[in-house]
Every structure is written in structure tokens, then in C-alpha cells.
Amino acid sequence: MVAYIVYLQQIPELLHKWSSSYDVYVPTRVEEHFYEFRPWQEKTHIAWDYDLAYSPLKVFFMPPREDLIHFDLHNYTASPVIKKTRQLLFGVHPYDIKAINQLDQLMGMDGVDVNYQNLRDNTVIFGLEPARVAETAFWAGVDAARVDFGFDLFWTRISPGAFLVRVGSAQGEEMLKMGSSITSATAAEKEAARRIHLRAAARADKQGLGFTWTQVPEFMNKFYSRKLYWREKAKTCLSCGSCNLVCPTCYCFDIQDETDDHLKQGKRYRQWDGCMLEGFSRIAGGLNFRPNPWERYRHRYMRKGKYIFDRIGELGCVGCGRCVKACTAKIANPKVVFSEIREAIKNEA
Amino acid sequence: MAVKPKVAFFDFAGCEGDQLQVANLEERLLDILAHIEVVSFREIKTEHSDDYDIAFVEGSITRPEDEKRLKEIRENAGILVALGACATIGGINCLKNFINESEYRSTVYGSSARWYSTYASRPLSAVVPVDMDIHGCPIDKNEFATAVKELLLGKIYTPPDYPVCAECKMAGNICRYEQGQLCLGIVTRAGCKACCVTEGSFCWGCRGMAPEANLDAAARIMEDHGFTRLNAQDRLRLYFGCTDRAFNPG
Numbered sequence: 013m014v015a016y017i018v019y020l021q022q023i024p025e026l027l028h029k030w031s032s033s034y035d036v037y038v039p040t041r042v043e044e045h046f047y048e049f050r051p052w053q054e055k056t057h058i059a060w061d062y063d064l065a066y067s068p069l070k071v072f073f074m075p076p077r078e079d080l081i082h083f084d085l086h087n088y089t090a091s092p093v094i095k096k097t098r099q100l101l102f103g104v105h106p107y108d109i110k111a112i113n114q115l116d117q118l119m120g121m122d123g124v125d126v127n128y129q130n131l132r133d134n135t136v137i138f139g140l141e142p143a144r145v146a147e148t149a150f151w152a153g154v155d156a157a158r159v160d161f162g163f164d165l166f167w168t169r170i171s172p173g174a175f176l177v178r179v180g181s182a183q184g185e186e187m188l189k190m191g192s193s194i195t196s197a198t199a200a201e202k203e204a205a206r207r208i209h210l211r212a213a214a215r216a217d218k219q220g221l222g223f224t225w226t227q228v229p230e231f232m233n234k235f236y237s238r239k240l241y242w243r244e245k246a247k248t249c250l251s252c253g254s255c256n257l258v259c260p261t262c263y264c265f266d267i268q269d270e271t272d273d274h275l276k277q278g279k280r281y282r283q284w285d286g287c288m289l290e291g292f293s294r295i296a297g298g299l300n301f302r303p304n305p306w307e308r309y310r311h312r313y314m315r316k317g318k319y320i321f322d323r324i325g326e327l328g329c330v331g332c333g334r335c336v337k338a339c340t341a342k343i344a345n346p347k348v349v350f351s352e353i354r355e356a357i358k359n360e361a
Numbered sequence: 362m363a364v365k366p367k368v369a370f371f372d373f374a375g376c377e378g379d380q381l382q383v384a385n386l387e388e389r390l391l392d393i394l395a396h397i398e399v400v401s402f403r404e405i406k407t408e409h410s411d412d413y414d415i416a417f418v419e420g421s422i423t424r425p426e427d428e429k430r431l432k433e434i435r436e437n438a439g440i441l442v443a444l445g446a447c448a449t450i451g452g453i454n455c456l457k458n459f460i461n462e463s464e465y466r467s468t469v470y471g472s473s474a475r476w477y478s479t480y481a482s483r484p485l486s487a488v489v490p491v492d493m494d495i496h497g498c499p500i501d502k503n504e505f506a507t508a509v510k511e512l513l514l515g516k517i518y519t520p521p522d523y524p525v526c527a528e529c530k531m532a533g534n535i536c537r538y539e540q541g542q543l544c545l546g547i548v549t550r551a552g553c554k555a556c557c558v559t560e561g562s563f564c565w566g567c568r569g570m571a572p573e574a575n576l577d578a579a580a581r582i583m584e585d586h587g588f589t590r591l592n593a594q595d596r597l598r599l600y601f602g603c604t605d606r607a608f609n610p611g
Binding site for chain 2: 066250340
């Protein structure tokens with residue numbers, strides 16, 4: 013493992029250099045208890061100890077609204093719109109990196125999503141060992157406390173003034189070496205980083221699932237037909253889609269066309285959509301596959317607990333806890349749903 | 362080029378703020394006017410004609426005699442569009458539906474109250490069939506432009522049917538309930554891009570209830586966050602005031 017040591021006071025110089033070729037985003041405190049990735053500027057105070065970014069990081073790869081095609085109504089021509097903004101996300105936690113890794117797989121399956129892929133290919137990711145665990149998070153329970161790939165550099169704060177930086181890609185290493193006098197890490201420093209990780213993981217473990225996540229798909233499968241359970245859970249569902257939209261692994265979208273005021277040219281854009289919204293599964297003729305909130309609620313948990321697992325072998329949930337926070341009705345909580353279902357099945361056996 | 366559709370604007374009880382939003386399109390309005398012929402629009406021109414294809418109607422219906430005029434407009438127009446909250450959901454005028462009639466009559470008209478007729482305020486759709494709604498108080502001028510362009514392309518614009526929460530998530534807003542504020546976004550139809558929340562306020566509910574709104578859930582959420590029934594009622598009546606009670610007082 014190649015690793016370097018970077019001191020806190022060396023970081024502004026590096027950020028300056030990086031920001032000349034990348035749009036740099038860092039975690040910042042937007043108000044008490046709330047953090048977001050925001051563009052880095054000279055005076056930006058980086059929240060190294062943030063617990064969770066309020067918005068999912070998918071905004072950087074598939075923005076809430078994104079143009080796909082520009083077309084001409086008169087000569088019937090169309091051309092793709094593909095953005096290749098060079099971005100650097102500095103300070104991404106492992107569970108969010110895992111979510112991005114998952115999106116990479118899903119957006120590349122059965123034909124590549126070129127809009128996603130181009131933004132993704134132009135984005136550099138610097139991971140960061142979490143210093144705190146959000147109250148609603150359970151990432152340690154769903155195998156998301158640690159990632160082995162998906163980052164260009166991975167930063168661990170081993171002392172108030174120093175970071176151990178693991179190298180994940182040649183590009184990451186190159187960017188790190190733009191700084192003056194960056195030294196290699198010693199064995200002792202690597203050990204310090206390992207311990208910090210273990211300590212963070214132990215803290216997070218206290219908010220785990222309480223059982224191994226690999227059992228979840230089977231439980232979900234068994235519980236699919238328990239309408240009473242799903243109905244009861246979804247009774248206070250607002251069908252607002254908040255859980256979908258803040259989910260770092262939800263990627264569904266709707267496509268619409270819009271013309272300019274001259275009715276000559278137009279654009280086709282996509283916008284975030286979610287399976288919890290009533291119109292999501294409505295088709296031509298007004299038919300709806302999932303007209304009831306409980307059917308939509310069940311579908312979402314089947315996606316997170318089983319369907320994604322069936323495709324790529326991991327849960328569609330990284331335990332970030334964003335949906336738990338975002339749900340005003342307080343019914344969106346994968347940890348609670350998975351645990352309740354496990355408990356029920358155990359009691360029946 | 363095809364014949365330009367003739368367009369007319371009308372207003373009933375309302376502040377004409379929605380027509381002002383149309384006028385606020387400024388240069389964009391000129392581009393759109395290349396495709397339509399405005400035959401009546403008292404806020405920006407003096408001429409009037411009863412020969413029109415599309416009628417944009419603002420305001421709510423608050424007097425029996427309004428019904429006759431609205432029915433005439435419906436008769437003349439191929440497409441009738443309700444413009445703004447007063448027209449689509451009865452709007453803020455419905456506040457009076459919760460007040461004793463003699464009380465609001467004397468408050469508004471004083472000693473001349475008996476000269477004027479009035480009844481429970483209601484949206485256009487309570488009187489005539491409406492083909493298309495442009496929601497909001499006031500309407501979003503961009504949404505108006507989009508809706509007009511859709512009409513010109515032979516489509517009926519359908520506004521979003523999900524709650525404002527979805528648009529807050531897209532805008533990256535921190536939930537007002539997390540900040541301890543009362544917000545109607547959880548039951549209000551989106552389409553405004555959550556503009557009030559984005560600008561620092563909360564959702565007032567001006568686009569009316571989302572078709573699938575879960576009011577029982579909303580009641581529980583408001584209660585759980587420490588708001589009283591009266592807090593909720595005051596907020597809800599501002600725009601969600603057109604209920605059955607308006608037509609069955611007692």
C-alpha cells in the first residue's frame with residue numbers, strides 16, 4: 013500500500029493547485045448539524061468531522077435536472093448534450109464511495125448511461141475516514157464501513173495536524189505530488205491510520221444491523237406477500253419521494269421535452285423521479301402498476317433489500333441514513349424494516 | 362404558418378397578480394405573441410373581442426352572477442384555462458367561507474353591504490369544466506410559458522402531482538420540519554420548484570393539495586413536531602379553504 017503524509021497546513025496549497033483544473037467540492041457546515049459538499053474557496057472552512065452530507069453525492073453525476081438532447085423542430089435534427097465537467101470531491105466517506113461504486117455498476121449495465129459516465133469519468137474522488145457517525149446511519153451493518161476501490165486517494169486524520177493518504181489511483185498520486193515536500197508514510201503512521209479506522213468502525217458497529225446483512229435478501233423474499241405488514245408501515249406515507257431522492261443509490265429519472273419560446277428549438281431533459289411517487293408507475297391509458305402507497309413502499313424496500321442484490325450481489329442500501337432523516341413521517345428506515353422482518357421470521361420459525 | 366389561435370384573458374375575484382405575472386414575461390411575451398393573437402387582456406390592452414379559442418381565467422367565483430359570465434366564457438372558448446390559485450382551488454378568497462356571512466359582508470362593504478351580492482368563494486371548476494390548470498399564488502411565469510407552448514404544440518400541460526418535498530430535495534433544501542417549522546409542502550402540489558422554501562420561507566400551500574396527499578399522515582407529523590390543531594388549521598385555511606363546507610354551511 014502506497015501512502016503519504018500530508019500536514020494540515022499543506023492542504024491549502026494543494027487545493028489551490030487542484031482548483032485550477034477541477035471544480036473542487038468539500039464538506040462544509042451549512043447550519044448547525046447540517047453539512048453539504050460545497051465549492052471550495054479560499055475562505056471555505058472544511059468540516060473534517062462532518063457526519064453526513066445532507067444531499068446525496070449522486071448530484072455530481074446525475075444532477076436533479078440535466079439536458080440530454082438539443083433538437084430542432086424545423087429540420088428534425090438532434091444532437092446529444094454531454095457534460096464533462098472536471099470535478100474533485102474531497103472528503104467522501106466510505107459508504108458514499110460504496111454508493112458511487114454501485115451506481116457505476118448499475119449505470120453501466122445493459123448499455124452505458126453516457127451522461128452519467130462522462131461526469132463520472134471526469135470526477136476525482138478523495139475519500140475520508142469518518143470522524144463521526146450520523147445518528148441515523150447504520151453503514152457498519154451493511155458492509156459499507158470500508159471500501160477497497162472507488163477512490164483516487166483516501167485520507168485518514170491520524171493526528172490533529174496530519175493525514176495519512178492512501179493512494180487509490182495513479183491520477184490521485186500525481187495530484188498529491190503537486191504539493192511540495194509530501195513525504196511517504198512510515199510503518200508506524202500506517203499502523204496509526206489502521207487503528208483510527210478500527211476505532212471508527214467500532215463506533216459505527218454500535219449502530220449496525222445486529223445481524224449479518226447477507227440474510228436480508230432471503231428475509232425480504234419471504235416477506236413480500238405480507239400485505240398487512242406493508243400496509244401498516246405505509247399508512248402514514250406521504251408519497252413525497254423524499255426517501256428516493258436523497259438515496260445515494262436511487263437513480264430513476266423521468267424524461268421530458270421542452271421547446272424554446274420561438275417553437276423552433278428544444279431540449280430533452282431528464283429529472284429525478286422515484287418509485288414512491290404515485291405517477292412513477294402510471295403508464296399510458298392511466299393504468300398504474302402500484303397505485304397504493306403500501307405497494308410503492310414495499311417495492312422500494314424490495315429494491316434495497318433484494319432486487320439490487322440479485323443483480324450485483326450487494327444490498328441497494330449503504331446505510332447512510334439519509335432517508336431516515338428525510339422522511340417527515342419517520343417511516344423510511346431500512347434498518348428498522350430489515351430488523352422487524354428478521355424478527356418476525358425468527359418468531360415464526 | 363397556421364392561423365394563430367386567439368387568446369383572451371378574464372378575471373373574477375382576485376388581485377390580477379397572475380395576469381401581471383404574464384405581463385412580467387416581458388421580452389419572452391413578445392416571442393410567444395408571435396404564435397398567438399391576444400384579443401382581450403385588460404391589463405395590457407384596451408380592445409376586447411368575444412371571438413377567441415383559448416380563455417385564461419383568473420380569480421374565484423364569489424357571486425351568483427359570476428356564474429353566468431363564466432358560463433358565457435366557457436361557451437365561447439375551445440379551451441378554458443384556470444389561471445392561478447383563486448381560479449384553480451378557490452384561493453385565498455375562501456378564507457371568507459369560514460366566517461359568518463353577515464360578518465364578512467359588513468367588514469368588506471360596511472353600511473352598503475345590502476347593495477352587494479356574495480356567496481361562498483369557489484374555484485372555476487365548481488361552475489364549469491376546466492381543461493387545464495396553471496397553479497400558484499401567483500403563477501410562475503415560466504410555468505405559464507411552458508403551458509402555453511404545450512398548448513401550441515397540441516398538448517395539455519399537466520402539472521406535477523407529487524408533493525413539494527420532492528422539489529425541495531432536488532433543490533437541496535433542508536427540510537423545514539428539521540428546523541422546527543410548520544410547512545405545507547408535505548401535502549401541496551409541486552411545480553413551483555419549491556421556490557418559497559428555497560428563498561428561506563416555508564410552503565404556504567398555494568398550489569393546492571396534491572391529488573394523493575395523505576392528510577392523516579400530515580396531521581400526525583404536525584402534531585409530532587409540536588404544532589397544535591389551531592396552528593395547522595390557520596395555515597391550511599389560507600389556501601386549502603375550498604372544502605365541502607363552503608357549499609353546505611351550517
